[in-house]
Structure formats: structure tokens, C-alpha cells
Amino acid sequence: MIGTLVGLAILFPIITGLICLLIKNHKARGGVVYLTAAVLIISSIFFLRQGSFPIGYSPASTWDSVILVFNYVILACFLFVAIRDIAQRGVSRHNILTIALTLVAGIPLAIFEFSWAPHTPLEVTPALYIDHLSIIMCLIISIIGSLICVYAIRYMKDHEEHRMHLGELKETTQPKFFFFMLMFLGAMNGLVFANNLLWLAFFWEVTTLACWGLIRHDETPIAITNAFRALWMCLIGSVGFSLAIMFLWNGSSDSISLMQVISSGASAGPLFLLPFALLCLAGFTKAAQLPFQSWLLGAMVAPTPVSALLHSSTMVKAGVYLVLRIAPGFQGTHLSTLIAIYGGAVFLATAILAISQSEAKRVLAYSTIGNLGLIMLCAGINTPLAIAVGIMLLIFHAVSKGLLFLCVGAIEHHIWSRNIEDMEGVARNLPLLTGITIAGMLSMLVAPFGVLIAKWGAMEAASGIGVWSTLVLVLLMLGSGATTVFWAKWIGRFLCHSPVPGSAKTEPFIPLYHGILLMLITFAVVFSILIAPVYNSFVAPALTEAGYTAALAFTTGAWFLKSPIGIFAAWPIFIIITLALFIPVLTARAKPEASRSSYMCGENVEIGVDQFVAVADERTGLKTGGFYIENILGEGNLNRFVVPVGIVLLVILFVLAAI
Amino acid sequence: MNTGWLIGSAIIAVIVAPLIGGLLRGIDRKLTAHMQGRIGPPIIQPFYDVIKLFGKKPMVAGGAQLAFAYAYLALIITAVVFFALRQDLLVVLFILFFGSLCLPIGALSVKSPYSQFGGHRELLQFLAYEPILLLATIPIALKAGGFPVADIFKYGQPLLPHLWITFIALLIALAIVMRKSPFDISGSEHAHQELVRGVVTEFSGPYLALIELGHWYEMVLLLSILGLFWVTGSLWWLSIIIALGSWFIMLIVDNINARLTWSWMLKFAWGAGIILVALNILFINLGWM
Numbered sequence: 042m043i044g045t046l047v048g049l050a051i052l053f054p055i056i057t058g059l060i061c062l063l064i065k066n067h068k069a070r071g072g073v074v075y076l077t078a079a080v081l082i083i084s085s086i087f088f089l090r091q092g093s094f095p096i097g098y099s100p101a102s103t104w105d106s107v108i109l110v111f112n113y114v115i116l117a118c119f120l121f122v123a124i125r126d127i128a129q130r131g132v133s134r135h136n137i138l139t140i141a142l143t144l145v146a147g148i149p150l151a152i153f154e155f156s157w158a159p160h161t162p163l164e165v166t167p168a169l170y171i172d173h174l175s176i177i178m179c180l181i182i183s184i185i186g187s188l189i190c191v192y193a194i195r196y197m198k199d200h201e202e203h204r205m206h207l208g209e210l211k212e213t214t215q216p217k218f219f220f221f222m223l224m225f226l227g228a229m230n231g232l233v234f235a236n237n238l239l240w241l242a243f244f245w246e247v248t249t250l251a252c253w254g255l256i257r258h259d260e261t262p263i264a265i266t267n268a269f270r271a272l273w274m275c276l277i278g279s280v281g282f283s284l285a286i287m288f289l290w291n292g293s294s295d296s297i298s299l300m301q302v303i304s305s306g307a308s309a310g311p312l313f314l315l316p317f318a319l320l321c322l323a324g325f326t327k328a329a330q331l332p333f334q335s336w337l338l339g340a341m342v343a344p345t346p347v348s349a350l351l352h353s354s355t356m357v358k359a360g361v362y363l364v365l366r367i368a369p370g371f372q373g374t375h376l377s378t379l380i381a382i383y384g385g386a387v388f389l390a391t392a393i394l395a396i397s398q399s400e401a402k403r404v405l406a407y408s409t410i411g412n413l414g415l416i417m418l419c420a421g422i423n424t425p426l427a428i429a430v431g432i433m434l435l436i437f438h439a440v441s442k443g444l445l446f447l448c449v450g451a452i453e454h455h456i457w458s459r460n461i462e463d464m465e466g467v468a469r470n471l472p473l474l475t476g477i478t479i480a481g482m483l484s485m486l487v488a489p490f491g492v493l494i495a496k497w498g499a500m501e502a503a504s505g506i507g508v509w510s511t512l513v514l515v516l517l518m519l520g521s522g523a524t525t526v527f528w529a530k531w532i533g534r535f536l537c538h539s540p541v542p543g544s545a546k547t548e549p550f551i552p553l554y555h556g557i558l559l560m561l562i563t564f565a566v567v568f569s570i571l572i573a574p575v576y577n578s579f580v581a582p583a584l585t586e587a588g589y590t591a592a593l594a595f596t597t598g599a600w601f602l603k604s605p606i607g608i609f610a611a612w613p614i615f616i617i618i619t620l621a622l623f624i625p626v627l628t629a630r631a632k633p634e635a636s637r638s639s640y641m642c643g644e645n646v647e648i649g650v651d652q653f654v655a656v657a658d659e660r661t662g663l664k665t666g667g668f669y670i671e672n673i674l675g676e677g678n679l680n681r682f683v684v685p686v687g688i689v690l691l692v693i694l695f696v697l698a699a700i
Numbered sequence: 701m702n703t704g705w706l707i708g709s710a711i712i713a714v715i716v717a718p719l720i721g722g723l724l725r726g727i728d729r730k731l732t733a734h735m736q737g738r739i740g741p742p743i744i745q746p747f748y749d750v751i752k753l754f755g756k757k758p759m760v761a762g763g764a765q766l767a768f769a770y771a772y773l774a775l776i777i778t779a780v781v782f783f784a785l786r787q788d789l790l791v792v793l794f795i796l797f798f799g800s801l802c803l804p805i806g807a808l809s810v811k812s813p814y815s816q817f818g819g820h821r822e823l824l825q826f827l828a829y830e831p832i833l834l835l836a837t838i839p840i841a842l843k844a845g846g847f848p849v850a851d852i853f854k855y856g857q858p859l860l861p862h863l864w865i866t867f868i869a870l871l872i873a874l875a876i877v878m879r880k881s882p883f884d885i886s887g888s889e890h891a892h893q894e895l896v897r898g899v900v901t902e903f904s905g906p907y908l909a910l911i912e913l914g915h916w917y918e919m920v921l922l923l924s925i926l927g928l929f930w931v932t933g934s935l936w937w938l939s940i941i942i943a944l945g946s947w948f949i950m951l952i953v954d955n956i957n958a959r960l961t962w963s964w965m966l967k968f969a970w971g972a973g974i975i976l977v978a979l980n981i982l983f984i985n986l987g988w989m
Contacts, residue, residue: 466811468763487798488791497790501847504838511981514838515831515974522830526823529801533808533819536764607788607847614791617781618798621774626767631760639761639812640901651811665811668820673963 043091043098047169049084050179050230053077058223062216070219071194077223078187085183089176095586097167097236105162105237109154112243115250116147119272122253126269130262135269142276149283154239157290163239165298170236173583177432178233178362181439186226186354188557192447193222193346195553199454200344204259214258221254222350229355233362238289238297242282245323245359249275252356255347256340267339274336278323278360285319288312303370304588317371318698321364321380322691328360328413330387331687337410341402345450348402352409353443358435361416365431368420369588375697378509381421383690385516387414390683392523396530397674399667401449401459404527405442408485411520412438412492415499418513422502425584426604429594430498432580437491437568441484444561448478451554461531461667466538471548475535477558484565486528489614491569494602496521498595501607534667539649540636572611573597706785713784714777721916722746725889728951732890735955750912756905761810768806769907773914775799780921786850789837789925796921797830800877803899803911804886810902818898821886824962828883828969829876832869835977839866840928842984852928860929860942862989867929869976871946872969874922880954885962889915889954923947 057077064070123139130136154161197215204210228247235241249272257268286297295301302316329337340351351357364380371377388411395407412434419431451474452467453459468475484490488497503513568575574597581591596603600612638645646652646660655661672678726743733740742748760766779796804826807819841847843862844855852859860867876883887898903911926946927939983989 468809487801488794493794497788497794500790500834500838501841504841508982508985511978511985514835514981515978518831518834519970519974521834522827525797525801525830526827529805529823529826530808530820532805533816536762536805536809537811537816538763538809539811540760540762606841606845607790609791610782610787614782614795617778618775618795621778622771622798625770625774626764629767629770631758631766635758635760637759637761639810640814640896641812663811663813665813665816 043096043171044100046084046088046091047098047100047234049080050088050183051227051234053080053084054223054227054230058220058227061219061223064216065213067198067213067215070215074190074194074219074223077226078191081183081187081226085176085180088171088179094176094582095170095172097170099164099166099168102162102164105164105168108240108243109162112239112246113147113151115243115246116143118250119143119276123269123272126265130265133266133269135266135273138273139269139276142273142280146276146279146283149287150242153283153287153290157287159292163237163294163297165237165239165294168237168240169234170300171234172586173579174362174366174432174587175233177436177579177583178358179230181358181436182226182229182233182354185439185443185561186229186350188560189346189349189353189443189447190219190222190226192349192450192553192557193219193344195551196346196450196454197344203454203457209259209261214260217254218258218344221251221258222346225251225255225350225355229359232359236299238282238286238299238302241299242279242286245282245327246279248327248356248359249279252340252351255351256343258343258347261342264342267336267342270339271336274329274333275326277333278326281319281323281326285316285323288316288319299366303367305370312699314371314374314376314698315695317367318376318695320367321376321694324360324362324364325383325417325691326360327363328357328417329410330360330383330414330417331390331690332684333687334391334407334410338403338406341400341406345402345446345453348405349443349446349450352405352446353439357409357413358439361413361420361431361435364417364420365428365435366587368423368428368431372423376694377421377423378506379421379690379694379697381418381423381503381506381513382509382516383694384414384416384418384421385513385520386686386690387411388418389516389520389523390679390686392520392527393674394676394679394683395527396523397669397671397676397679398527399461399669401453401461401464401531402446404461404531405445405449408524408527409438409442411524412442412485415496415517415520418517419499419502422499422506422513424502424505425589425591425594426498426505427502428587428589429576429580429584429591430495430502432583433491433498433572433576434495436575436579437484437495437565440561440564440568441481441490441492444481444558444565445478445485447554447558447561448474448481451551451558452478454554461534464531465534465665466536468536469538469541473548473550473555474558477555477562479532479535480562481565482528482532484562484569486525489569489611489618490565491572494569494572494609494611497607497609498604501604505606530667537665539638539651540631541649570611570615572602572609573599576602710781710784713780717780717920718913718916721920722750724919724947725916728947729890731951732955735951746912746916750909753909753912754906758906759904760907761812761815761902764809765806765902766907768802768809769903769910772799772802772806773910773917775802776914776917776921780917783849783921783924786848786853788847789840789849789852790834790847792849792921793833793837796918797826799914800826800918803914807899807902812902814896814898814901818886818901821962822899824966825876825879825883825886828966828973829873832873832969832973832977835974835981836866836870836873839863839977839980839984842981849928853932856932858930858933858935858938862984863929863980865976865980865983867926869973869980870926871949872973874926874946875950875953876965876969877922878919878950880950882953882957882960883965884954884959885965888959919947 123136232244391411584591725746776799804819804822923943927943930938
């Protein structure tokens with residue numbers, strides 16, 4: 042049974058991805074995507090019902106050879122595409138770095154596998170290790186990831202029609218697109234199950250490859266450049282992986298079993314922190330933490346479902362998964378404290394940078410990096426409460442951020458822009474879509490939604506870690522304030538319109554857009570209401586399996602979630618806030634005759650017309666705009682500090698690990 | 701503390717808080733008038749104002765404005781209820797922030813330059829005070845042993861001697877929340893500096909009344925949080941003196957200052973306010989306080 046489920050989770054999407062590559066017919070390809078989504082969702086639920094976790098599972102040893110071969114095939118692929126790029130577009134920083142880093146990552150790995158290891162391929166038992174943390178990830182990947190792929194069927198159709206209309210595209214490139222999308226899901230499932238570090242490193246490379254393929258999908262010069270940036274930055278992580286494996290090797294195959302590495306953690310002698318630091322570096326690059334944030338921002342050129350996938354269920358989530366996974370191994374060390382400070386710094390810096398962004402997807406990207414920073418912060422605090430919060434944040438962020446990207450994509454296909462300024466007043470014409478989007482934003486921002494419950498937990502967890510907690514808390518609170526500002530001002534742009542006399546345009550209901558969005562917002566709401574059962578059945582067992590005392594994290598009751606030092610009355614808050622907010626939102630409607638123009642010193646034209654009367658009774662357009670404080674908070678200004686701070690913190694991280 | 705008693709106190713809080721808030725606003729206007737050499741309105745003038753506003757014809761200038769005016773009041777009342785139920789202080793603040801956020805969002809949902817200006821400035825005020833209030837819960841919790849307000853009552857000792865540094869920072873936050881000079885950039889509490897009142901420009905009649913009521917609740921809630929600094933022991937009545945004293949300081953500060961720029965406010969709040977609380981947390985962690 043386990044074998045079948047593992048096969049369905051990892052191999053099935055890769056195979057259907059390959060099939061997509063061959064299908065030219067849009068409908069048939071859509072059918073394959075639907076089928077994959079259905080199979081993944083069902084198999085992930087079957088996985089959950091397996092009962093006794095953790096499960097160790099080793100497939101036939103042939104698979105070790107397959108993975109060995111394909112690992113070098115992928116590295117060769119990276120070399121090939123970089124050399125091809127040199128031939129086509131000339132030498133650039135990005136393709137040279139890609140070649141250099143592929144070699145730096147690949148050669149030590151080859152030395153290890155073919156010369157150091159007693160036999161090739163090196164087998165580790167079990168090759169796969171499946172516990173609740175893996176299952177949580179698997180559910181996120183299989184359910185949210187699949188929904189995004191289904192949404193993409195419609196999105197890519199609209200996207201390509203639009204590009205063909207503009208003359209940017211001759212024939213469909215969707216087969217390749219869905220190949221990478223589906224392969225991504227399979228690789229991610231492999232990544233979260235892998236116990237053999239060589240397997241983990243392999244799946245890590247596959248996700249890098251898929252990410253590269255998806256970012257460059259539109260094949261504009263900027264897309265190709267940004268894809269290479271993502272590639273070489275993620276390859277830094279691969280270098281970290283290769284070196285970590287070499288440092289860990291002590292002659293026995295157990296030394297590269299992830300579970301062994303974590304459990305032997307503190308007792309492993311001098312320099313034991315170095316491999317952990319290297320693995321964290323890999324996690325930071327994947328999660329686009331400072332100073333690697335530019336690859337994820339550059340990835341925004343890709344079609345929106347790609348962003349949704351990268352941000353919610355794959356890629357960046359692999360980074361935080363790895364750090365949360367290995368956190369027990371460095372509990373109570375200076376390394377851990379530094380990771381908390383680092384995460385806090387990322388959270389604050391990205392929240393402030395997000396204020397200055399006027400492109401919707403870049404705001405979402407900064408918010409993602411910030412939230413991942415928050416998860417890193419939790420992993421760094423490394424108490425049971427903090428790890429529980431980190432896992433909860435992982436779940437809730439996946440739902441809400443997937444939702445928000447898909448919302449922006451759907452809005453984009455109505456207004457053909459991703460700029461927040463162009464979204465002014467879209468609530469008038471797209472009430473349902475805007476409503477879902479605003480609800481999604483609120484689910485990232487306010488009580489009683491899961492992300493905020495997690496933030497609350499993070500604040501309480503951060504208060505209990507001694508002297509350094511002061512710094513972590515200051516970063517956390519300031520970041521929290523800035524987060525509120527960039528969400529609130531965006532919500533304001535959506536809603537900004539004059540009262541409309543008569544009825545507004547009706548919004549077409551597109552099942553693949555609205556249906557999936559409604560499904561995701563329902564997840565966000567239901568999981569937040571059911572926070573106690575969600576904690577009990579997923580998070581608490583994951584904590585116990587990782588060696589933390591779950592009782593020190595949260596205790597739950599029928600209506601509350603209790604940390605050792607606080608209480609979140611989930612149910613009552615939900616009920617009261619629903620009454621307080623949603624009843625007015627849903628019912629408060631002004632009578633048409635109550636509509637007035639806004640205050641224009643008496644020089645208004647008429648209701649619903651955005652004009653005022655200027656000199657000589659000339660009608661002049663009324664414009665309003667958002668605020669971005671770009672001259673102070675813009676990237677050009679802040680990155681001068683933010684990037685060096687990121688680099689310095691990483692250097693300190695390695696110094697701490699080496700002493 | 702039995703549940704019935706708690707629920708009773710929550711109901712009383714919801715009824716009494718606006719009475720106190722309105723009265724304080726009336727006294728505020730009277731005292732301010734005296735400080736400025738005027739006679740000023742009767743001290744129950746705010747109640748007359750609100751009642752009159754409720755009687756006005758409703759007018760709206762934007763789609764979502766109305767819903768957010770209701771939500772503003774309803775969520776702040778929710779925060780007051782949770783405070784009275786002695787819940788987690790962080791949770792109370794989160795609900796309060798959600799409520800407070802409805803005001804700028806409501807203002808931003810009108811296509812009006814003045815209202816937009818006020819909404820954006822209100823968000824900057826928010827950016828200035830939110831981190832101070834959040835951070836201030838930490839030294840309180842470190843001393844009291846937990847975040848619930850109930851724990852502060854159980855602590856049995858006054859907090860002020862250990863947390864006077866935090867208290868000073870909270871006064872800065874209070875001035876920003878009450879929109880007192882020099883922090884009244886999104887619209888003064890008294891309309892004494894402007895003809896078009898920033899964030900509330902486009903709210904009128906009953907909706908302005910809702911916002912005024914919400915503001916009273918908000919003010920009383922923050923003063924109550926300041927009162928927590930001396931809430932236990934035989935001198936518990938000092939908490940009232942502390943709350944009223946803080947309020948009076950705001951009045952004086954308001955009348956001897958002029959409005960300053962948003963960037964100055966942000967630097968001052970993040971600089972002075974945050975550093976003060978951070979020092980307090982550090983001293984507690986080092987065992988010095």
C-alpha cells in the first residue's frame with residue numbers, strides 16, 4: 042500500500058507531466074491535469090489515513106541507481122542550458138555563475154558518490170521517511186498544488202490567447218508548461234519524503250529545474266534572465282547540500298540519513314553545526330531569504346499560476362520545510378538564536394520593502410519572503426511552541442498565498458494589468474472576485490484567521506528566549522506593523538470608487554477561477570475555525586515525532602487554543618468577529634438616494650462622475666492614487682542596507698557554526 | 701473569578717465605556733478651551749453632538765464606506781468585551797487593531813483626495829503606534845507571567861515600578877491613538893487645525909457618530925490598559941489616577957504642541973517608543989528590573 046501511494050505521489054505526476062508534453066490538444070491536456078489532480082488529492086488523503094506514523098519505506102534498490110543517474114543528468118542539463126545561453130545571448134553574469142556553481146555543486150558530489158562511498162549508489166535505509174510533517178507538506182502540495190494546476194488550465198488558455206492577440210506568440214507552449222508544473226508536484230512530494238540525503242538533494246535539483254523552466258516559460262529576454270538568476274541562486278543551496286553531505290560522512294551510510302543526522306545532532310562532536318548551517322543555507326536560498334530575495338521577485342515575470350505554485354505549495358516551502366525539519370538538531374545552540382534574528386530581520390525588511398511596491402505580485406512576493414522569514418524565526422526560537430507555530434504558519438500561508446496569487450491572476454485577466462494603481466475601484470465591476478481577494482488579504486492579516494493566530498503564537502514564543510528575545514521581538518513587532526500598512530492600503534485601492542447610480546456591471550462566473558478561489562477561501566476560513574482539531578491531528582503529532590514535547594506548545598479545549606503563557610479563544614472570537622464585521626459588510630447598503638459626491642470644495646460636477654469644475658467652469662478629471670513612499674522606502678534606497686545585512690548575518694551564521 | 705461575574709463586567713464595560721469616553725471628551729474640550737482663553741461648550745456637548753449626528757440624513761460617498769463605519773465600532777466594542785473578560789492582552793490588541801484599521805480602509809474607499817490623504821496618514825499613524833502597543837505587552841507578560849489580563853490581576857503587585865519605562869512609551873502611543881498634537885497628522889481629535897478633517901472627511905451624519913462612539917471606546921480601552929500598571933494591591937484605585945493622569949498629560953501635550961510631519965512622528969515613535977520598551981524587556985531579561 043505504501044509503495045503504491047509513494048508511487049502515486051511522486052512518480053504519477055511526473056509521468057502525466059511527460060504525457061502532457063506529448064499532447065497538443067488543449068482539452069485532452071486539461072483532462073490529464075484533472076486526472077492528476079484527482080489522483081494526487083485522493084492519494085494524499087489515503088496517505089493521511091495510513092495511521093501509524095512515522096513510516097520508513099525503501100523502494101527497490103534500482104531506484105537508487107535511477108536517482109544517481111538522473112541527478113547528473115539534471116546537472117548536465119544546467120550546464121547545457123547555460124552554455125546554450127552563452128552561444129545565443131553572449132556571456133553574462135547569470136550564465137557564467139550557473140556553470141560555475143553547477144560544477145562546484147556537482148564535482149564534490151561526484152567525488153563523494155564515486156570515490157568516497159563504499160559502493161555506488163549508496164543506499165540508506167529507509168530511503169523514505171514519512172511522518173506527520175511530511176504528510177502535512179504532502180497534503181499542501183497535493184491539494185493546493187493540484188488546485189493551482191487545474192486553475193492554470195483556464196488561465197493559460199486566456200494567457201496565450203492574449204499573447205497571440207498581441208502577436209507575441211505563434212503557437213501554444215502549454216505542453217511544456219504543464220510538464221514542469223506536474224513534475225514540480227511529484228518532485229516536491231519526493232523531497233518531503235526523502236530520508237537519504239542524496240535523494241533529498243536529487244529532488245531538490247528537480248524542483249530547481251522545474252522552477253527554471255516555469256520562470257522562463259514566456260521566453261521574453263527578461264524571463265530568460267530571471268530564470269537564470271533563480272537557477273544560480275538555488276544552486277548555491279545545492280553547493281550547501283553537497284558540502285553538507287561530505288561533512289557528515291563518517292564511513293557509515295547512516296551518517297547521511299536525515300533522521301540520523303537530526304537525532305545525533307548535538308552529540309556529534311566538533312564542527313557538528315557546520316552541516317546544519319550548510320543545510321540551512323540551502324533552505325535560505327530556496328526560500329529566497331535575504332540576500333537571495335531577488336530570484337523570487339524576478340520569478341514574478343512568469344504566468345501567475347507559476348507564482349501561486351512557487352509561493353504556496355512548492356519551491357519556497359521546500360526551504361522552510363528543510364529548516365523546520367532539521368531544527369531539533371541544533372536546538373539550544375547559538376546557531377538557532379541567530380536563525381531567529383535572521384528570520385526577524387527578513388520579516389521586517391520585506392514588510393517595509395513591500396510598502397514601496399506598486400506591482401501586485403511583487404507585494405505578494407515580499408509578503409511571502411517575510412512570512413517565510415517568520416517561519417525561520419520560529420525554527421530559530423526552537424521551543425515546542427515556536428515549532429508548532431512555524432508549522433501552522435506553513436499551512437495557513439500556503440492556503441492564503443495560493444489564493445491571493447490566483448485572485449491577482451483572475452483580476453489580471455479582467456483588467457490586463459498587475460499594477461495596484463490599475464486596480465483602483467475594481468470592486469465596482471468585479472464584486473465577487475474583489476470580495477474573495479479582500480477576504481484572502483484579511484486572512485493574512487487579522488484575527489481570527491490562522492496566519493494571525495500563528496503570529497500571536499510567535500510573539501508569545503519569542504518572549505521566552507532570554508536576552509536575545511528583545512531583538513527578535515522588536516523585529517517581529519515592527520514588521521507586523523509594516524505588514525498591516527501594505528495590506529490595508531491595497532485593500533483601499535480595490536474599494537476606491539464613487540457611488541454608481543444604477544446597477545454595476547455583472548461579473549461573469551468562471552468556474553475554474555471563481556470555483557477554485559471559493560474553495561481556497563473556504564479552506565482558509567474552515568481551518569481557522571477548526572484550529573484546535575487541526576493542531577491536534579496534524580501539528581501536535583508532528584511535534585512529538587520531531588522530539589518536542591507537544592504539551593509545552595499548545596493545549597486545546599473545545600473553544601480555545603492555550604499556549605503556556607496565553608490564550609486564544611478561537612471560537613468565541615470567530616463568532617463575535619463574524620457578527621461584528623461580516624454582518625455589516627453583507628447587509629449595510631446605502632439607499633441609492635443617499636449617494637453623494639465626495640467633498641470637492643463645492644466644485645463637484647455630478648454624482649458618479651469623477652470630475653470637478655475648475656477655472657472658467659472647465660471640467661477636470663479627478664484622480665486619486667495610492668502611497669508608496671518610494672523615495673524613502675524604495676528598493677533602490679533600502680537594498681543598499683538590506684542586502685549587506687543579509688550577507689553579514691549569513692557570515693555570522695557560519696562563524697558561529699564553525700567555532 | 702467566576703464566569704457570571706466576568707460576563708457581567710463585560711456588559712457593564714460596554715455600557716459605561718462610552719459614557720466615560722464622552723465625558724472625558726467633554727472635559728477635554730472644556731479644559732482645552734480654558735487653556736486657550738475660551739469658555740468652551742458644556743461638558744456633555746459630545747453627547748449632544750453624537751445624538752444630533754444620529755438624527756441626520758444618511759449620506760455616503762463610496763461603496764464600502766458604510767460597512768467599515770459599522771465594523772469599526774463593532775470590532776472596537778469586541779476588543780473592549782475581550783478586555784473585560786480578562787482575555788489575552790495580545791488578542792485584545794489584535795481585535796482592536798482590526799477595528800482601528802476599518803477607519804482608514806473606510807476612508808480609502810471613497811474617491812476623494814482629502815479622504816485618501818487622511819486614510820494614508822492614518823495608516824502611517826497606525827504604523828507608528830501598533831508596534832509600540834504590541835511590544836509593550838511583552839514586559840507586562842514577562843512580569844505578570846502571562847499575557848491574559850487575568851494573569852495581571854493575579855500577579856498581586858503593581859507593575860509600574862518595574863515597567864515605568866514601558867509606561868512612558870505607552871504614553872507616546874496613546875497620544876498617537878488619540879490624535880493629539882504633535883501626532884494629529886491624520887486629523888486632530890479637536891478640529892482646531894483644519895477645515896477638512898483628514899481621515900473622517902467623507903463620513904457624515906450617523907456614520908460619523910458611529911466613528912465618534914468607536915473612538916470613545918478606543919480611548920477608554922487604552923486608558924484601561926494604562927490602568928493595568930497599578931491594578932492590584934490595596935492601592936488599586938491608583939490605576940484610575942494613572943489612567944486619568946495619562947489622559948490629562950495628553951491634553952497638556954496637545955495644547956503646547958503644533959502638528960509635526962509624519963516622518964518625524966514615525967522616527968520618534970520607532971526611535972523613542974520602541975527603544976524604551978526594548979530597554980525595558982532587556983532589563984527584565986537581564987534581571988535588573
